[in-house]
Amino acid sequence: MIDVTHLSKRYGDKVAVDDLTFRVRPGIVTGFLGPNGAGKSTTMRMILGLDAPTSGTVTVNGRRYADHRAPLREIGALLEAKAVHTGRSARNHLLAQAATHGIGRRRVDEVIDLVGLHEVAGKRAGGFSLGMGQRLGIAAALLGDPAVVMLDEPVNGLDPDGIRWIRGLLRGLAAQGRTVFVSSHLMSEMAQTAEHLIVVGRGRLIADVSLAEFTRQASRTGVRVRSPQAGTLRELLVGADVAVTSGEPGLLEVTGLSREQIGDRAAAAGLTLHELTATEASLEEAFMTMTRDAVEYQGDPTGPVPAGRSTR
Numbered sequence: 086m087i088d089v090t091h092l093s094k095r096y097g098d099k100v101a102v103d104d105l106t107f108r109v110r111p112g113i114v115t116g117f118l119g120p121n122g123a124g125k126s127t128t129m130r131m132i133l134g135l136d137a138p139t140s141g142t143v144t145v146n147g148r149r150y151a152d153h154r155a156p157l158r159e160i161g162a163l164l165e166a167k168a169v170h171t172g173r174s175a176r177n178h179l180l181a182q183a184a185t186h187g188i189g190r191r192r193v194d195e196v197i198d199l200v201g202l203h204e205v206a207g208k209r210a211g212g213f214s215l216g217m218g219q220r221l222g223i224a225a226a227l228l229g230d231p232a233v234v235m236l237d238e239p240v241n242g243l244d245p246d247g248i249r250w251i252r253g254l255l256r257g258l259a260a261q262g263r264t265v266f267v268s269s270h271l272m273s274e275m276a277q278t279a280e281h282l283i284v285v286g287r288g289r290l291i292a293d294v295s296l297a298e299f300t301r302q303a304s305r306t307g308v309r310v311r312s313p314q315a316g317t318l319r320e321l322l323v324g325a326d327v328a329v330t331s332g333e334p335g336l337l338e339v340t341g342l343s344r345e346q347i348g349d350r351a352a353a354a355g356l357t358l359h360e361l362t363a364t365e366a367s368l369e370e371a372f373m374t375m376t377r378d379a380v381e382y383q384g385d386p387t388g389p390v391p392a393g394r395s396t397r
């Protein structure tokens with residue numbers, strides 16, 4: 086379990102993390118989602134005690150990272166997707182890390198098997214591909230058999246095989262009852278992996294929501310209507326719970342009415358329709374709308390937009 090409470094981090098004038106509060110629960114994969122610069126890495130560094138909060142607190146399994154006697158057994162993390170620049174073999178690299186934490190050889194062999202590096206464990210880690218380097222980094226994170234696993238953008242730069250492998254690994258770790266916290270700037274990636282989402286933008290919390298709920302909200306359907314009498318039709322349809330927007334002449338995007346309702350009203354008024362199509366916002370579109378609001382919230386001094394809602 087990770088508990089973040091009113092966590093903020095300032096670098097000079099820059100507010101990187103702004104009053105974040107959320108809990109990451111065991112047994113599921115939680116996605117930490119936000120555009121570049123949203124404050125994900127900074128938050129993760131504070132979870133690990135690598136950066137001090139300006140204010141607020143963060144605990145891992147009930148204690149601050151530094152207060153754990155054996156922190157590697159509590160949380161294993163992979164923060165940056167960078168190659169290991171070492172002349173040592175992968176096995177020796179892991180053995181050296183294990184030795185400093187009183188972890189035995191057997192566990193080193195276990196994690197090598199777990200991440201599928203068995204065949205190259207004797208090879209120089211410095212010559213590894215990005216994908217193999219990621220596996221080695223994850224092996225190191227798992228050395229202490231930690232209850233919490235935290236990975237910062239683990240699929241960046243990986244090929245489809247590597248991505249599929251990481252997704253499976255994360256789900257497997259969660260199924261074992263571990264807390265799995267993984268960051269990404271891609272909604273599509275999180276939709277494949279995570280069961281719960283913490284969404285941030287410009288350091289602020291935008292949503293703390295299950296993937297199922299996010300998907301339900303995002304896939305609210307609209308109707309695309311084409312008519313040579315679009316102006317008249319628009320007047321006819323628009324109402325308290327009905328929004329009508331228009332991107333081009335003759336075209337209306339309607340939310341709040343079904344295709345049948347729109348067709349019936351048009352027919353009753355003797356208006357011609359050339360198209361009547363149900364549309365569905367993609368998850369990626371819903372995520373962009375969400376985070377765009379956060380950007381506007383930051384940049385627009387005339388008034389905030391409620392979290393998770395679009396003005397358009």
Ligand SMILES: Nc1ncnc2c1ncn2[C@@H]1O[C@H](COP(=O)(O)OP(=O)(O)OP(=O)(O)O)[C@@H](O)[C@H]1O
Nearest residue numbers: 096099101119120121122123124125126127128270
């Ligand atoms: N050491 C630092 N000094 C000054 N500013 C920093 C520092 N670290 C991060 N920032 C700034 O804080 C903000 C949040 O950065 P952070 O790296 O946490 O975001 P992120 O969500 O992880 O983004 P990315 O996906 O690009 O890594 C950014 O505007 C960044 O420039």
